Amino acid sequence: MFVRFLAPAALAGLVLTAAVGPAQAFAQQGMAADSIFIQKAASLGLLQAKLGKVAQQKGSSASVRDFGKRMVADYTKANEQLATGAKQAAYPAPVLLREDRQVYDRLARTGRNSFDQKYMAEMVTQYGNAVRLYQQESDGGRVASLKQLAATMLPTMQQHMSLATQTAGSVGADVTAVAGKR
Numbered sequence: 001m002f003v004r005f006l007a008p009a010a011l012a013g014l015v016l017t018a019a020v021g022p023a024q025a026f027a028q029q030g031m032a033a034d035s036i037f038i039q040k041a042a043s044l045g046l047l048q049a050k051l052g053k054v055a056q057q058k059g060s061s062a063s064v065r066d067f068g069k070r071m072v073a074d075y076t077k078a079n080e081q082l083a084t085g086a087k088q089a090a091y092p093a094p095v096l097l098r099e100d101r102q103v104y105d106r107l108a109r110t111g112r113n114s115f116d117q118k119y120m121a122e123m124v125t126q127y128g129n130a131v132r133l134y135q136q137e138s139d140g141g142r143v144a145s146l147k148q149l150a151a152t153m154l155p156t157m158q159q160h161m162s163l164a165t166q167t168a169g170s171v172g173a174d175v176t177a178v179a180g181k182r
Helices: 002-058 062-088 098-109 112-140 144-170 175-179
Strands: none
Touching: 002 062, 002 098, 002 112, 002 144, 062 112, 062 144, 098 112, 112 144, 112 175, 144 175
16 A cells, blocks of 8 residues: 555656756755865864864974964854854754864874974865865855855965965975875
8 A cells, every 4th residue: 555655656756856857956966065065164164173273282383383273263263154154054063074084183193293394284285175165165156155154254264375385384394295185
């Protein structure tokens, strides 16, 4: 008896999917891109706050410790905005993605002697990716609140990129090797 009701429902679903297919598929692609943005941006924010604390503890130079301190302060606020943006767009609460967890684990295990250079080289890579991510969302996002959030936060990402590059240079980090990374 259950099968008798299930078959017509499945057929109706297929008919509806075919009727709205291309337009809905396009909208779903846009929504998927927004979902990827909020997942990656939120994970980046969590990573930056955690690594900023590590940098304050392990950093040998004052510029690296100051950079870490600024990242903790900036991302405490940014993570609240990202969590609110995710909630407003009905996306799950932010979590640290596996790839970002691996970056954290690798840098947390790094010895003090090489921490500054490895951390700052990673920050240049991370912010290069972040600027691209925020730019793509602000240009082509489908969820208005996330698109606006990305556009609002993009200048901060660009400032962080500039500061990361400057600080990396001051501690002798090889940023040319990481420019093509990822």
